[in-house]
Amino acid sequence: MSKLSHKQLIDKLVKENYVLTDFTLTNIGTYTKEDSDWNYKDVPHLNIIHKNVSCFQAIIGDDFVGSINFLKLPFVNITLPLIFVNYEYKPMSQIYISSFGPLIIIVETSSKTDSGRTTVNTNFSILSRKLFKFLHFFVKKMIIKNNEVLMSEDIPMRDRRAELRTANHDFYNPANTYSFKFTEEIYRANLFIKNKKPYIDIPLKEIQECKDGDKIGDDEGIFSFFVTEKNGLKMLWPTTCPHEGAKMDKNCISNKRLLCPWHHRRIDRVLEYGPNGIKYIPSIDFCCIDNVSNIRIYYRNNPEYYDTRPYEIFKKNI
Numbered sequence: 001m002s003k004l005s006h007k008q009l010i011d012k013l014v015k016e017n018y019v020l021t022d023f024t025l026t027n028i029g030t031y032t033k034e035d036s037d038w039n040y041k042d043v044p045h046l047n048i049i050h051k052n053v054s055c056f057q058a059i060i061g062d063d064f065v066g067s068i069n070f071l072k073l074p075f076v077n078i079t080l081p082l083i084f085v086n087y088e089y090k091p092m093s094q095i096y097i098s099s100f101g102p103l104i105i106i107v108e109t110s111s112k113t114d115s116g117r118t119t120v121n122t123n124f125s126i127l128s129r130k131l132f133k134f135l136h137f138f139v140k141k142m143i144i145k146n147n148e149v150l151m152s153e154d155i156p157m158r159d160r161r162a163e164l165r166t167a168n169h170d171f172y173n174p175a176n177t178y179s180f181k182f183t184e185e186i187y188r189a190n191l192f193i194k195n196k197k198p199y200i201d202i203p204l205k206e207i208q209e210c211k212d213g214d215k216i217g218d219d220e221g222i223f224s225f226f227v228t229e230k231n232g233l234k235m236l237w238p239t240t241c242p243h244e245g246a247k248m249d250k251n252c253i254s255n256k257r258l259l260c261p262w263h264h265r266r267i268d269r270v271l272e273y274g275p276n277g278i279k280y281i282p283s284i285d286f287c288c289i290d291n292v293s294n295i296r297i298y299y300r301n302n303p304e305y306y307d308t309r310p311y312e313i314f315k316k317n318i
């Protein structure tokens, strides 16, 4: 597949007598460049996390996506349809192309990590014939405002991943850079723990004595659980989504299951304890066994296991 760079695209348009307004916005964070790469390619979060965008994809490949986006414009209460073509030009660099009336918008994002900090530069290019140059000023203002809103929704996702990395977790990706298509498989468990046994022992007594709102297990990560209690029935729920690490709490419970806030994966409680004793809830990611006076909770911790899509058979029950 041949791909034009940001500069090649601009050069072609300038040759066609298009005039250019160019500017760059920068974000710096403690997340990795892989986290921003993932965030830009993550298809399913778009309709869930971003309040001013809704979209659907006409085509999705590993390194490109073509979509119809409905974008609520800042400052005016108007939603416009925009056709987007988005491709990975080279690792950690993506290009977006769209048009808006007489204007063409070309955006390039590039991420690099240095000394534990990642810098993401987003270069925006607005092009049109000279006659419409006066519109560039207004469109630039809208882009800056829109980007501010998008980033206020995206950066917490990247920061959450940085938090989990600090707590000895990592994220599986089968290729050098993320694939758009891969991000659609929300029933995978791409989160894994490093340098630690894939289980935690929780004293039975702790489960018997816990109360609604308590946290049990590790402070952070896949072995951190929260408790709900209703009519004498206690339930233990994961605080961390196995898919890509979203943080969850009791506000995520809907229809007796967790609804992950990032991609809407359904996640069950791990166990419950009530007048009839303890009941383990089997799932594709977690498994509980009795271990003397403890409950041992295993996490599968094997992202490659999901390559053959074993979750398909569970989906109808999820």
Ligand code: FES
Pocket: 186, 241, 242, 243, 244, 245, 246, 260, 261, 262, 263, 264, 265
């Ligand atoms: S992080 Fe993707 S569904 Fe939870």
Ligand SMILES: [Fe+2]
Pocket: 039, 045, 046, 049, 050, 150, 153, 154
């Ligand atoms: Fe986003």
